[in-house]
Amino acid sequence: xxxxxxxxxxxxxxxxxxxxxxxxxxxxxxxxxxxxxxxxxxxxxxxxxxxxxxxxxxxxxxxxxxxxxxxxxxxxxxxxxxxxxxxxxxxxxxxxxxxxxxxxxxxxxxxxxxxxxxxxxxxxxxxxxxxxxxxxxxxxxxxxxxxxxxxxxxxxxxxxxxxxxxxxxxxxxxxxxxxxxxxxxxxxxxxxxxxxxxxxxxxxxxxxxxxxxxxxxxxxxxxxxxxxxxxxxxxxxxxx
Numbered sequence: 243x244x245x246x247x248x249x250x251x252x253x254x255x256x257x258x259x260x261x262x263x264x265x266x267x268x269x270x271x272x273x274x275x276x277x278x279x280x281x282x283x284x285x286x287x288x289x290x291x292x293x294x295x296x297x298x299x300x301x302x303x304x305x306x307x308x309x310x311x312x313x314x315x316x317x318x319x320x321x322x323x324x325x326x327x328x329x330x331x332x333x334x335x336x337x338x339x340x341x342x343x344x345x346x347x348x349x350x351x352x353x354x355x356x357x358x359x360x361x362x363x364x365x366x367x368x369x370x371x372x373x374x375x376x377x378x379x380x381x382x383x384x385x386x387x388x389x390x391x392x393x394x395x396x397x398x399x400x401x402x403x404x405x406x407x408x409x410x411x412x413x414x415x416x417x418x419x420x421x422x423x424x425x426x427x428x429x430x431x432x433x434x435x436x437x438x439x440x441x442x443x444x445x446x447x448x449x450x451x452x453x454x455x456x457x458x459x460x461x462x463x464x465x466x467x468x469x470x471x472x473x474x475x476x477x478x479x480x481x482x
Contacts, residue, residue, distance in 0.1 A: 250324065258282050260351040263293050269292055272301060272323060278387030279328030285314070285344075287354060288323035290333060294352060295342065312336045317363050317407035328352065328368045328386060329426060329468075330480075332406070345480045346424060357479050363406050364478050366415075368397050368468050369417035385468075392446040399449070401469045403477050413477055415469040423453060424480055430460060434481060437469070 252273035252302040254265045258281065259378045270347045271343035274286045277312045288304045291297045291313070298304045301323065307313055308321045312332040315327065327333065327344060327452040333354060341362035342354035356395055375391075384402070388407055396402065403413040415421055418440060435455035470476040 253400075256287070256348065261285065261289065262350075263289060264392040274326045275322065275324040277326040279326040279331075281326070282358040284326040284328035284353070285391065286323065287313070287320065287333075288355060290327055295333075296334075297338075316365060316444050331386065332357070332362055332365060334362055341392075343479065346426050347481055348368050348432055351427065351431050353481070355482050361478050365404050365406050365479065366401050366468070366470055366476075366480070367404050368401050369396055372396070382448060399464055399469075417451075417467075417469045420473055421469045422474070423451070423467045423469045424476075425453075425455075425462060425466060428462070428466050430455060430462065432481075434470070434476070435460075437450055440452075 250273060251270040254263060254268060254271050255272060257263060272286050272288045272294065274284060274452050288301055290300065291304050295428055300371045302357065304323050308323060311319045313320055314336060315325065316332055320402065329344060331344050338361065339359050339460050344352050344354050347355060367384035367386060368381050370385050373381045375409050379391050379393055380395065382392060382396065387474055392411065395448065396414055399406060399417040401415045402411045404410065413424050421436055421437045423435060423437055425431055433455045435453040438453050438454055438459060439452040441450045450461055451464055451467050452459055453462050470480050
């Protein structure tokens, strides 16, 4: 009989470099099923709960907690330990009433930070696509795979503050001079700074941003930068 479904295990040595797991403890670890985030930019939910937050000690305990509906992701109960968890996703541990947001911080590509519970239903989502459909509405695609129909006009690259799980846009941040932004990849990952200049892309170069980080100015591709606030501070917590 043919095998159904994808692999559920991954060799630890082949796991993405940013996964914070012990690579010599065992040969295999749990992997990610196809979903809203790519494997190279996300964690399996089970690894977040077991290896990083230490909510559980074993995979069996993870599965038990999920089956009881004790874990929520972006305002919805999740039951799949292989579920991809990525940038700006919010994990709520129901029994302990604690919520964590996955952000780039302290040189790490993704790390869960403890947030105030009044922010657990708020999420920053970067617009990656925009299509005008019949009737004149705009359909937006976000970095986490979610889509939204709206009469409002936003640009690709901008960021929306969304109330989850209703998918209501509460605010938005343009990708322009003066906005606060966080670096999501590269050697400056986790750094937060203010955009000083936006340089349009050319045939051989992508759109670039000049960002002030600490006391220096760095030039980065817009694709690895996410606008998170205006003028002085992010709209919601994105750092410890």
